Amino acid sequence: MLPVVLLFVVALAAPLPFSLAQPGETANVLGRSNGKPVITVEGAETHGSDKGRLLSVTIAATRPEATVRLPDLVRSWFRRDRAVMPRDAVYPGGGDTEDAEKRISAEMKDSQRNAVTAALRQLHRSPEKVRVKLRLGDVGGPSAGLFFALGIVDKLDGDGAGAGLTGGRTVAGTGTIDADGKVGPVGGVPLKTQAARRDGATWFLVPEEQCDDAGARLPSGLRLVPVGSLQGALDALEEIRTDGKVPAC
Incomplete structure (x- = not known):
């Protein structure tokens, strides 16, 4: 029995290559972050204020160098608001917190550039004439890209008829x-749906190939809307604000 007991003790004490995650913060891309607008447009007229919210959603995970042991994993497995994820899935490339923060910051900058380009192309606007600045506090990584693009379209064009994209609703997504x-696709979608519902969203835009993943822990009162492109997301928002036929997972 002694070897078995020793193995059990070692298993309990040994650090494991996992991260623990939970629902993170949400940020309204149509609002403000640290006192400044998340989206600022220069060189073009903006349509006005949208009475609804477009919430970009995050997860909060343990840092790369955090020690995660078997008891931590067991406790998290039995909680709906926690998830156990391979550390490499949360922090691709390995390294310590400083390395991870540099990569996450670089991914965010690439995401912002793509969002601006996609939104301006959608509206047939020239990036030489329209300048867009994006701010979102400490949020990093590429998963806010879709909602940055939607926010830019909302600021510049709205619904095309003088109103906003949301129709006064709170729409979240990733x-x-x-x-x-x-x-x-992005990581941590089931946790993001929980953060979205917690902060008042009733609709959640999700990459279409992640419908099953998003539905795994779907909170009551939140409807999933699959999207594959910026145009698809804009079409879905039109159906939402006009109480039309909204795509569903």
Whole structure:
């Protein structure tokens, strides 16, 4: 029995290559961050204020060098508001917190550039004439790309008839975006749906290939809307604000 007991003790004490995650903060891309507008446009007239909210959603995860042991994993497995994720999935490339922060910051900058390009292409605007600045506090990574693009379209054009994209609703979501407006998958979607519902969202835009993942822990009162492109997201928002036929997972 002694070897078995020793193995059990070692298993309890040994650090494991996992991160623990939970629902993070949400940020209204149509609002302000640290006292300044998340989206600032120069060189073009903006349509006005949207009475609704477009919430970009995050997860909060343990840092790369944090020690995660078996008891931590066991406790998290049995909680709906926690997730156990491979550390490499949360922090690709390894390294310490400083390395991770540099990569996350670089991914955010690339995401912002793609969002601006996709939004201006969608509206047939010239980047030489229209300048867009994006701010979102400490949020990093590429997953806010779709909502940055939606926010820019909302600021510049709204629904095309003088009102906003949301119709006064609170719409949350996540997804990367490339310069051509294609929406891509992200991590931690089930936790992000919980953060969205907690902060008042009733609709959640999700990359279409992640419908099953998003539905795994879907909170009551939140409806999933699959999107594959910026145009698809704009079409979905039109259906939402006009109480039309909204796509569903």
